[in-house]
Amino acid sequence: MKKWLYISLLLTKVLNGQIEIEPVSTYGMKKIGRNTYELKLHEGRQTLVRLTGTVKDGGYQKVMWSTKKKYYWSNGFAKDEFKVVNPATYSSNGRVNTMFGPLPEMKGKTVVITAGYGKYKDTIKIKLR
Helix, strand or coil, rough: CHHHHHHHHHHHHHCCEEEEEEEEEHHHHHEEEEEEECCCCCCCCCCCCCEEECCCCCCCEEEECCCCCCCCCCCCCCCCEEECCEEEEEECCCEEEEEECCCCCCCCCCEEEEEEEECCCEEEEEEEE
């Protein structure tokens, strides 16, 4: 039984450990937990933050980015889905970057962002204040 538990823990670590994402430190995000960050939004405009990651096998990979929920924007006449994270980027020499851009109206929400390629993925949460 212990052997199977060890194998399953090792497999989980291998599958989840091939990509690691985090915000770039210069954007003033505060780490408040494991893979959880807090971001103070600009009041009158979109807040832009670069997310970066490491692809463990190096080389060039197409990395897909997504959020757990859909977000919408309206100008008073039309309502449309608003992508708060760029949906795809390519790694270069094991590094990958994308932009995250929440709107002031999203204050109080928690955005769950997942980056992945193939069977590998990593997730972070960003609480918007």
